[in-house]
Amino acid sequence: MNSQDFKLKKEKSEVENNMENPLLNLLKKHNVKFLPYVPDAGHAGLISLSEQDEYIQPIVLTTEEEGIAFSSGSWLGGEKSVLLMQSSGVGNCINMLSMLVNCNFPFVTLITMRGEFGELNSWQIPMGQATPKCLKTMGLVVHRVDQKKDAIPVVDASLYAAFSSDQQIAVLFSQKLIGRKEW
Amino acid sequence: MVKANxxxxxxxxxxxxxxxRGESKVITGLGSATxxxxxxxxxxxxxxxxxAMGGAAMTGLGLALAKPDTPTIVITGDGEQLMGxxxxxxxxxxxxKNLAIIILDNGYFGETGMQKSHTSQGVDxxxxxxxxNFKHSFLINCQDDFDNFISFLPPSDGPIFANIKIESKNPPRRLPILDGVELKNRFRRNLGFDPL
Known part of the structure; x- marks a missing residue:
């Protein structure tokens, strides 16, 4: 294992190491078809599982805002998407979020947080701190998961609410939950 | 160089x-394409x-993957596509296979005062x-090029990209409804999905 591999392995999140299977099963239970994503170490396990799954399709993006438009398009065609990103990606999405609110598209994004708890990289802090404020300012409902036991129930409730009443919901997996990145 | 006229x-x-278009669904990018x-x-x-500037092509991708048996055409401008x-x-x-992205490329940001865009300054x-990785990518400068491209519609052998060079003159605006919820609901109803 070279040093890069070692680093990546250590970055793999605790929450998804333990929860990636239940999370994938939950997404499938809700008939989520697409997982558009910009990779994050915190989502690595779920992305990897989805690559092997026959039903769910991962969709790699160049920037997170593509996932907003993609999710809207898939819903126009009757299929559900869930956008996976890191908190730094929220800033890339802001204007595109207007599409969701204007058209009242159902929308769920699962966001792994950086820049909020035990962060070494100070460049992550401004966007991490602004993430919930930006989402709320654009009209999204924001749920935060700090404890492992809450993750599945909160995602379950969010998927149910979004796709049964046209809501736009962001679920933040806190950095305390994920565990800090070791350097 | 193609003469302007x-x-x-x-x-x-x-x-x-x-x-x-045949049975194609059509997504338009903001501004003149709409x-x-x-x-x-x-x-x-x-x-x-x-x-949602920059979002037209990805909206089309989401739709095309959700409805793989339905052709999807995205029509947008050079400025909108450059943002995405x-x-x-x-x-x-x-x-x-069922997606075509069509760029109405006048080389200008037409909605904001006709500032030159990248495509009139060397970007292709x-x-x-x-x-x-597009299966077909057409650069269309004249009527013959365009007539050849039209035979690829509705898209079934994509992804198809058509970069259509058009004159920069802007015709009078023609405005469809603005209401996003109505646009969404009528589109989905047409596919057999009831509003929630």
């Missing part, structure tokens, strides 16, 4: 695309973007699409 006219181009498609004939199968240039790469990964979107 030989350039294709945007409303004529879009009318012919719409006349050849007005042009509405002018060519409104339809419940049209979804007009009035904002990465989406060309994202489409190139998925390679949907058609080559970017070609280098991004």
């Amino acid at each position: 030989n350039l294709l006219k945007r409303r004529e181009v879009v009318k012919k695309i719409i006349d050849n 007005y042009d498609v509405f002018d060519a004939g409104d339809s419940d199968s049209n979804f007009y973007l009035w904002g 240039m990465g989406s060309i790469a994202s489409i190139g990964v998925q390679k949907p 979107l058609h080559s970017i699409a070609k280098a991004s």
Whole structure:
């Protein structure tokens, strides 16, 4: 294992190491078809599982805002998407979020947080701190998961609410939950 | 170099695309592309973007993958596509056969006072699409090029990219409804999905 591999392995999140299977099963239970994503170490396990799954399709993006438009398009065609990103990606999405609110598209994004708890990289802090404020300012409902036991129930409730009443919901997996990145 | 007076006219181009859409769903990028498609004939199968600049192509990708047996056409401008240039790469990964991205390329940001865009300053979107795994990428400078491209509609052998050079003159605006919820609901109802 070279040093890069070692680093990546250590970055793999605790929450998804333990929860990636239940999370994938939950997404499938809700008939989520697409997982558009910009990779994050915190989502690595779920992305990897989805690559092997026959039903769910991962969709790699160049920037997170593509996932907003993609999710809207898939819903126009009757299929559900869930956008996976890191908190730094929220800033890339802001204007595109207007599409969701204007058209009242159902929308769920699962966001792994950086820049909020035990962060070494100070460049992550401004966007991490602004993430919930930006989402709320654009009209999204924001749920935060700090404890492992809450993750599945909160995602379950969010998927149910979004796709049964046209809501736009962001679920933040806190950095305390994920565990800090070791350097 | 194509002489300006030989350039294709945007409303004529879009009318012919719409006349050849078959069962295609159509997504439009904000600004003139939205007005042009509405002018060519409104339809419940049209979804007009009035904002979300840079999002038209990815909206088309989401729809194309959700409805793989339904052709999807995205019609947008050079400025709108330049803002979502990465989406060309994202489409190139998925390679949907049923998707066509059509750029009405006048080389200007027409909605904001006709500032020159990148495409009139040496940047070539058609080559970017070609280098991004699109099955077909057309650079269309004249009527013959355009007539050849039209035979690829509705898209079934995609992804298809058509970079259509058009004259920069802007016809009078033709405005479809703004209400995003109505646009969404009518589009989905047409596909058999009831509003929630």
